[in-house]
Amino acid sequence: MSEWTDGYVADIGYTFGYYTELNPLRVRLAFLHSGLAVPEIRTACELGFGQGVSVNMHAAASTAQWHGNDFNPSQAAFAQELASVAGTNAQLTDASFAELVARDDLPKFDYIGLHGIWSWINDENRATIVEFIRRQLNVGGVVYISYNTLPGWAPFAPVRHLLNLHAETMGSAGQGSVGRIDSAFAFADKLLAANPLYARANPNIVERFKGVKGHTKNYVAHEYFNRDWQPMHFSTLAEKLESVKLQFACSAHYLDHVEPIHFTPEQSQLLAEIKDVTLKETARDFLGSQYFRRDYWAKGVRRLDPLERWEALRAQKVVLIKYRPEVALKVSGALGEVALNEAVYNPLLDLLADHKPRSLGQIEQAMKEFNIGMAQVLQAVMLLAGAGHLQSIQEADAIAKVRKNTDKFNLELMKRARGNGDVQHLVSPLTGGGVPVQRFYQLFLMAIGQGKRQPAEWAQFVWQVLASQGQSIVKEGKTLATPEENQQELLVQATDFEKKHLPILKALMIAA
Template identity: 55%
Template sequence: MTSSQWSSGYVTDITYTHGYYNELNIQRARLALIHAGYAAPDIMNACELGFGQGISIAMHAAATEARWAGTDFNPTQALHAQGLARAAGADADLSDHAFAEFCGREDLPEFDFIGLHGIWTWISDENRAVIVDFVRRKLKVGGILYISYNTQPGWAAAAPLRHLMTEIGANLISPAGGSTARVEGALDFVDRIFATNPNYLKANPAIKERFEGIKKQGRSYLAHEYFNRDWHPMYVADMARWLGSAKMSFAASAHLPDSVDNINLTPEQQALLKDIPDPILRETVRDYCMNQQFRRDLWVKGARRLTPLEKVEALQTLRFILTMPRVKVPMSVAGALGGAGLSEAVCTPLLDLMADFKIRSIAEIEVALKGVVNFDQLVQATILLTSLGALAPVQDAATISKARKRTEKLNLHLMASARSSGDIAYLASPVTGGGIQVTRFNQLFCFALKQGRKTPADWVNFVYQWLTAQGQRLLKEGRILETEEENRAELLRQAEEFNAGLLPVLKALEIA
């Protein structure tokens, strides 16, 4: 069977990016549901369809007590995911089956959580029907479906640009060079077209700026985003129709900033939405207000609304930890209305309290900040700071204890891999049940520490030996550092910054 036969028109000659996606973290999903006023299930069995390189599913299999299963039909990516799970000693069922084959398996359990990130838009209607039937049969009553997809109206102006790039890649660029050549050739030819100042560009002047941003993206990402055969952005109402036969109800956005009206909607828009009783129509109008182009939705089978008291009590039990150095926390957040500053009066005392990296529940924080911050302010600040990566919801102590050995093994594997590659810029935390961004050199400093090197100077010696063995040098401010002295000085600067900033965070997260 040739790749064109098993790939169903999907790009396979260039592998997907090595990303980690927080929305697939079951702790984040529970937080979003509870904040939206819905009961959240305990998650014992979880599934990810189309897991790409498998970074997310491997980290979640290692860092939680849920048993994960999933598939990605690219065998190279499935092999990579299996290797990560095996390194962690995680009991994960990962395959390279096509959706129809995987979803038809009779040995799979019923799932409490099924996730698809960046898949729905790029597959055929036939595969969509397979997935919906799988959700109907295999998602438990009360279970969560996470699904992300390109949506309208945000793609209305740019969809012709994507079509143009795809057509150029398919018809003008020789297939001999593979997907990378198609991407480069299409970008160059669109530049030539735009140089003629076509009426499309005159009618949509913002497209020029968008195209300039596209040109800066990684070629692997662009190949998968813009050059697959199938691409169907979908209105949320259309998604509701697809999922209706699986008895799914829309519950919340998994993208936490979307739940904060003040950064996304004007007062007039907020008032308008409150007058719309139908939840799908309300989401549709909201998408028009925000010009939404990518949705990250949580749907529930048999959604149960929490009473106001139940919601408050559920929120109060959630526990959080600071996940970046206090001084690095950004004090603004981006929404559909643009950038908005966080409330200093609310966030400063909250961050000061959490700066010791201790785990605290919302209830404990509320008591500590009594008279300074009220409950509603505290919840909104916690949501926004979590969306910025400054806070993260925390698992229970028993789960942390059970996951610790697996995340330790996975992280050592990733740190060892960082000696030669910076592809995976994440490590797994048993505290948060997911991944934390840690760049290559910071992983290597952490690896050196685990090898018994105790000082930043020792870490530099450890790291530099691997760089010199491979003929690698550091890049600083766009310039390659040529001499050993320059490379060591830059490594020492980064090591000392790591020691003072990120290392205490990684220790609190039980990574270092």
């Protein structure tokens, strides 16, 4: 493998996914829920941005000046192309971490985000990232970092080791990453079929391996087949980040903020008795067998007094981004699936069903007739946002400033959707980030933008796009054979889109 890759998979690109936790706007609700002062984010940077979907969406939908870096030149080129289309002036480069930290022309950042990359690089590069944070993060600034965590990864780590060892020793350079992955999977299947004692001692291993095989090869290559791969205890990361004056602020995963879905009363009481933050978080991971953490760290954590906190929370605005009848009243935590209280969630969701932004204070006032207080409103918002049903809203002046960029960026993604479904999100100026919008829905929006008003016209437009490329729809595992079958299915989807999704996309300022 060539030297510039540093053992990182480079012959197969990373996924085109969007990662909402990288959206700096999410910091506000998490910090306020934890009683922390929220920093103003004027400059931001994403390290290891992959294909650049997230960094470009956040650059298009925020007023912050964005920088980003990914060592893979192919991915950086794609990201730069997207940035050029949106006109965001995002500065996206393909430097190594060592080259990046040596630069003297970068601004100080209020926000630095890393998704996953921490777990896939060697100790030298981790140290370089820590040095970058020391040099480039402003006082009061926030670092978002997600990483594979112990003890949750401990049982599966030997399987990952076997997969990677097989790829290194039995694979050939000519196979490429995909060929080596397929061979390693076949080997692991045979090994697990032999009923090894390790699998019997760790009965979840087989099901977890099946889950791994269900991911795309792009994801699997980067998650499991890099030379360097290190899940880490929270305490180990804390030691590294505290050396550059970072303090743990709170989890970036909203569901983590609601303890009853993760811990029994006895477990919560045990955690409450632990005063040391590092020990407490490490114990949380042990109780919940945590295998992936998403955390905020800050260079100077300032606590709000109760009055400041509640005033700021009541001013925070949210919007429902899902079709109300399809919002399931359940969430999953460490304790399993938890049913939500219908007496609380139904009236709250009914209020938000028109997809108009409302502040938590407005929700609180509306919920008084149902005897639902502010504490219940806040918990409901955290759970619904954590489940992906709600998103926070940015300030009105920011929305107005970014609308032109988000429109251009979304149009470019719609054009790309004619050829593939790689990017399954569009960006909202309202929420400052991405919203799930699958390929055909993007093409329906493109048809609307061309003046087509009826679902039948949208369906016909999409069918013309597909037919011109010899593509057909796959429904329930079966490829639809005739033009009539394809057009009928598209009409069904277009009609469903008009009823359920178009009103939401209009409210989010994605559709005109």
